[in-house]
Amino acid sequence: MHVLVSGGAGYIGSHTVVQLVAAGHAVTVVDSFANAKPSVIARLNILTGEPIDVRSFDLTDRDKTEHLFAHEHFDAVIHFAGFKAVGESVEKPLEYYENNLESTFSLVRAMRRHGVRRLVFSSSATVYGADAEVPMKEDAPTSATNPYGWTKVMVEQVLRDVGAADPTWRIALLRYFNPVGAHSSGLVGEDPSDIPNNLMPFLAQVAVGRREKLSIYGGDYPTPDGTGVRDYIHVEDLAAGHIAALEKLASADEPVSTWNLGTGRGTSVLEMLHAFERAVGHDLPHEIVDRRPGDIAQSYADPTKAETELGWKATRTIDDMCVDTWRWQSTNPDGYP
Numbered sequence: 001m002h003v004l005v006s007g008g009a010g011y012i013g014s015h016t017v018v019q020l021v022a023a024g025h026a027v028t029v030v031d032s033f034a035n036a037k038p039s040v041i042a043r044l045n046i047l048t049g050e051p052i053d054v055r056s057f058d059l060t061d062r063d064k065t066e067h068l069f070a071h072e073h074f075d076a077v078i079h080f081a082g083f084k085a086v087g088e089s090v091e092k093p094l095e096y097y098e099n100n101l102e103s104t105f106s107l108v109r110a111m112r113r114h115g116v117r118r119l120v121f122s123s124s125a126t127v128y129g130a131d132a133e134v135p136m137k138e139d140a141p142t143s144a145t146n147p148y149g150w151t152k153v154m155v156e157q158v159l160r161d162v163g164a165a166d167p168t169w170r171i172a173l174l175r176y177f178n179p180v181g182a183h184s185s186g187l188v189g190e191d192p193s194d195i196p197n198n199l200m201p202f203l204a205q206v207a208v209g210r211r212e213k214l215s216i217y218g219g220d221y222p223t224p225d226g227t228g229v230r231d232y233i234h235v236e237d238l239a240a241g242h243i244a245a246l247e248k249l250a251s252a253d254e255p256v257s258t259w260n261l262g263t264g265r266g267t268s269v270l271e272m273l274h275a276f277e278r279a280v281g282h283d284l285p286h287e288i289v290d291r292r293p294g295d296i297a298q299s300y301a302d303p304t305k306a307e308t309e310l311g312w313k314a315t316r317t318i319d320d321m322c323v324d325t326w327r328w329q330s331t332n333p334d335g336y337p
């Protein structure tokens, strides 16, 4: 298949590009490089053994998006591109709604015009909202607690309506739990452009000496050790989930399918800290501080639906995630050049 990967220079996109090429697919990346460094492409060229076809523009530009589809034939699209910082989305809601919705409208319009009806969308477990029961199942109601999360809820709804109006579409809504880890080569990984909001990149920057200590947000949650529990999934397992979903769409009965991509196992902040300390080989400075507003006590997937329908299962352990993150961060202390 010729697959267009939007946001293919980003964290999850880049790992998926490597696996798509390994699976024999032709790949075109479209990325605005608003949140990714161009040097990731050189790393992808090394890992795939071929020069990746990259188009550098913003999907919100409808003319450029239309032009791309008019000149290339794609069999499917994996749509990763989007703003993703929760805190920033609270400060800049309009920018988040505009960017994440308009890029999708532009993309889906061009796909429809050119007869491309197979789409894999990066959704998030954040669509389960603040009051969801664990383990989270795909048929739970959706909501959100911040503008970033609402853009995911809204795009999911748009795509369900597109599929209802024209049942020849085959759309996968993939709800990611907490992606962490890096490619086993250490050549690609997560490279936040600002101070990391997420636990794993923050821990990695503490370990490499870029941050003084980890602040653990809350030690009084109703969890076994009082710290927040999440379902961390290795980015390589997550990338494999995209390939499985893409291939499944060819034989899917329904126009729109929703799959959780998680491990089904919850890990606390303290457990993750200790696993990272094992990977690094020494203790890391940390302190327990107040809860972070908007955080929930625990989140983990029921991954049964993806296992049954996609024949896909996350296999990598928390220690694998920490070892691979540390290999990436220690060999690239300042991220991509």
Ligand code: UDP
Pocket: 178, 197, 198, 199, 200, 202, 214, 215, 216, 217, 218, 227, 228, 229, 230, 269, 292, 295, 299
């Ligand atoms: N967390 C923390 N310190 C940090 C970042 C995160 O204690 O510097 C905690 C956070 O409260 C949550 C877990 O780590 O319990 C995962 O947070 P992250 O932001 O990575 O993911 P999300 O909360 O969006 O699931």
